[in-house]
Amino acid sequence: MADSSSSSIHKPARDSVWSDSSSLTSILGFAPTQPDDAGQPLAPLFDPGRVFDVCHVGLVLRAVLGVQGLLALGLGLATQDLAQWMRAVASGTVVTMSAVLLWLLLVCAARRPLGRLPELWQWLALMALGAATASLGWQLLNLASDEPSGAFRLASIAITGAATAGLLLAWLKLRERSQRPADALAQLVELQARIRPHFLFNTLNSAIALVRVDPQRAEGVLEDLSELFRVALADATAAVSLDEEVELARRYLDIEQIRFGERLRVRWSLDPAAAAARVPPLLLQPLVENAVRHGVEPNDAGGDVEVQTLRRGAEVEIRVINSVGAPARTSGHGLALRNVRQRLRLMHDVAARFELNPEPHRFTVRILLPR
Template sequence: MPFFKRRAEPRHSVWQDSIQVSQWLGFAPTELPALPALSTVPLLDPTRAFDVCHVGLVLRAVLGVQMLLALGAALIARDAGQWVTLTANGTVVTMFAVLSWLLVVCAAKRLWPRLPEPAQWLALPGLGAVAALLGFGLLSLTSDEPPGAWRLFSIAAAGASGAAMLLAWLKLREHTQRPADALAQLVELQSRIRPHFLFNTLNSAIALVQIDPARAEGVLEDLAELFRVALADAAESVTLAEEVELAKRYLAIEQIRFGRRLRVVWHLDPEADGARVPPLLLQPLVENAVRHGVEPNDEGGELEVTTVRRGAEVEIRIINTVGAPARTTGHGLALRNVRQRLKLMHDVAARFDIDASDSRFFLRILVPL
């Protein structure tokens, strides 16, 4: 059979045998189907807080303001008839003010996030005051009595206060949605591991069964451990030591595929192991390094992973060489996802820096210990 004739030829490396045997069996580990891209919806999209162009959100805002109006009118009305009159007149003002405010906020939803936070709290309540005055002007068309300065000031103050309450509700609503979005993208990251490793690792294990059964068993053990971690329930955070172990499992599997082309150097500080990080932090980063720094180059490449404790912080560095351009153009989605989840977990206490050149890609992460 052709299989045994090929086995008699000199072998240059386990990696070459893995490729050859896999191709004879009808598999091609170097020609895997393209993985679906990660969702492009960012976790911390600043425009989402101002995206008020939804019927459900408009209804909630209008009903909330009308309820406050009805309660306020009930406090000052002498009887039910006066309460109805006050509520009806107030509805003209509040409906016009709320709907016009929401319309302007929706139309300029990409403008507001560009303003600093204090400027947002000045501009949008100011817009609410203007909208309330315009609504009161609409109501005043039915009256010949000119409004006094105090009444105009009260209307403007009420409009600004209502706009400030709406703005606070929108920001709180967007903030409470972040954990659900983070979990959804984490599940998506986990799902990407399964077919990717299944194709590469099983093909390598099939090749190694005839060449080196003990090593094939080790590959399958690494795969089982990797899947055990990837299929576990998504946790809010894990230790850096757990993330390093997962990255080692991944690189051990890729080492079978690339052989001497993949050169990995670890510099690990035991004092940094206890730092809490988002799950699946390192694996997508080292996968990027292998895919774009090692796979496209005939000579392979080097990957250096360093963890070190610096006082109350832990520094993580991932450096890989860059040679020939990658066969597939990346979109930076994995890097963006990791950056957003770090910010979601540690806010300003975390840093994520990238320094790329023609020969090297340097990634640095700082997290609190």
């Protein structure tokens, strides 16, 4: 009987290790279509269309400023004085600004089809698009001024547009490749830290203790744990609503409430207008876990954890606040905070802010992101 019980315990452990290794190889690119528990293929970490995801304010601003800088430098070599240079830059800006913005808009709209094209066709298509948008920008300039439009001028504008598009595409590909190691590291850390083993063991022990005295509550604990694992094993690249993240954080804190009882004091201050904001999955759970680990667990009297959400115009503000008392028994490495910051940057670029505010008696994590 002991042997059969032992084998029934160890077999799932081996299965879970195999599942984790499959996830890791998927992240590293060795097995990008590993099936999940439902038999459906998991989404690959490196989306082929992500290199063309130019629908971000920060990226558009960098592209426009880069092209304008090249225009200003090039015209500085071809003009004789400051007045002539300023007139040439003003005219050239009409062409470059309209051409670059239109090029970025079309690339953003067609990012999925572009990602499925072979490499050579990507270059040809986007350089041809650059030539077309530059020519359209030139036609727009001609509506406001009488610029000569000979064959040589038109050809040079088209060639310049194609070359500029090639530079932008090279920059986008280099940017995407440079983000891969950081993205892979962030998701590896996420897989390792999503639900810590000691949390799993504590939860199961709490459920076992409740089975005889309060079976209904034990069932609720196991349901909350099941939901945490379901989200932890879901596609990490898809965005979720802030309302879903709040619900997941509630489940986590409900489980911890079983363990800490009155020592864990939780307050919620939630703005319904902020509920629809899109956030990376598992944004709040690592933050409230950190709050419990550092603000409640080390203190005999427990501590306070507060979660706030607030819509401010076109932005949503999220705060996770915990009281500070005795230092944690094990010092953290800041991996969870770096992971959250990295995923926010990958999803919202410069439109999101992540701030830490340590004070003598409380610690605040503040997130601002577009609604």
